[in-house]
Amino acid sequence: MSPRGRQSGYGYRGRADTPDDPDITRSPAPRKDPVDADALITAAVAAVRGSDVRDAERKLDLLVVGGGPAGVGDDGGPAGVGDDGGPAAVDAALRDRLVAALARLWPRGWQPTDVARIVTRRLGARPGRLLADALAADRAARPGPVPHWWDDQLTSLDARLRGDDDAGREGTDRITALRDGVEVLALLTGLPPVAVLRPPPGGSGGASGSGPSGSRVLDRVRALLAKAESTTFPAEAEAFTGKAQELIARHSLEQALVEATAAHPDRPGGIRIGTDAPYAGAKALLVQEVATANRCESVWSDDLGFATVLGFPADLAAVELLHTSLLVQATAAMLRGRRERRGGGRRTRAYDEAFLHAFAQRIGERLRAATEEASRQATAAAGPDRLLPVLAARSDAVRERMDTLFPGVTRARLNVRDVEGWQSGTAAADRASLAGDAPANRPLPGRR
Secondary structure, three states, X not given: OOOOOOXXXXXXXXXXXXXXXXXXXXXXXXXXXXXXXXXXXXXXXXXXXXOOHHHXXXXXXXXXXXXXXXXXXXOOOEOOOOOOOHHHHHHHHHHHHHHHHHHHHHHHOOOHHHHHHHHHHHHOHHHHHHHHHHHHHHHHOOXXXXXXXXXXXXXXXXXXXXXXXXXOOOOOOHHHXXXXXXXXXXXXXXXXXXXXXXXXXXXXXXXXXXXXXXXXXXXXXHHXXXXXXXXXXXXXXXXXXXXXXXXXXXHHHHHHHHHHOOOOOOOOEEEEEEOXXXXXXXXXXXXXXXXXXXXXXXXXXXXXXXXXXXXXXXXXXXXXXXXXXXXXXXXXXXXXXXXXXXXXXXXXXHHHHHHHHHHHHHHHHHHHHHHHHHHHHHHHHHXXXXXXXXXXXHHHHHHHXXXXXXXXXXXXXXXXXXXXXXXXXXXXXXXXXXXXXXXXXXXXXXXX
């Protein structure tokens, strides 16, 4: 790359090239073709998605210096960092391409938290933070109002426009940022469509989503589950979790009766819950068990790293709360089980996986038992002719939504290879008394 302002043999006319000579007449500077930043980005993305590592490196290097087939510097070579327009054009074009890629994903079912989850899962935390900035730019480009849940997701991701003071918050140089941006763009352009759970900004129709509940009952559930997670005494955790499930079941039934007479009743919506490694299958099983116990349906997308849960808003809120807490408690119980197992605390993947599978299956049985008991009590109080038709209609609506969004869903069998882990996980789930005031050794229906 030549220095800026380099003199060429044909750059001047007249007498000697003396800078102070007022009679010197300059001819027009040689024309530089504009940098085709979009073409550079397209080539880099295609190379990153391909299998030729060296070609990808070459394309990324050209992108960094802002030069390529249409970018010509003063010396006839590629336009470089010192040439006007090259790097700046590339940076602006990459930002625009990221925002455009996001805009294409929203009608295809993706939501901000979904995109952030998969970018962080596949590329790492730093590209995930770059994605948050792109999400903020996408939001700023939308002049009209957006659904409240959309802004809630952006807030949870810290997706906001940054000022100059924030520019170097990650300490990332331009080369690293460009490479991260190309990798994120390559990932976004290759994402498949997913189920549309809620209409995106500017959209219409589709399933309704769960907005903020504003429910004091769910606030009490959150408080109970927080206590269950924080206590170091298993008996206390069991009591807190049991009381939380009791409140969840009663609240769901009350909401069902209210919605049955509402002028504009809720419809089934959906949420996505991450199931990242390690033990993604066991985590997906826990989502399924909690969902089933709360009259919801769950479908696991292993390759995308999440489970989709379909149900009515109050039930979805319950699933999200309860699953998060039970995953924390299951992990803590698994760590205790390692220490107590024969042969010491040596960690094995087979043991951990079997433990979590058994915990999920057994806790699901107990959650369903608690829900059935609450249903029996509510039916006795409200009368079978009032409650049972409402519950049947809601179950049909959820199943219909499931069949519409996932017509080709299949079921898979789980494989367990560690008997001790399975037994320990089952025992840990059995210690959880979900009936609140029931004795720990009380037999529960459905136990195998």
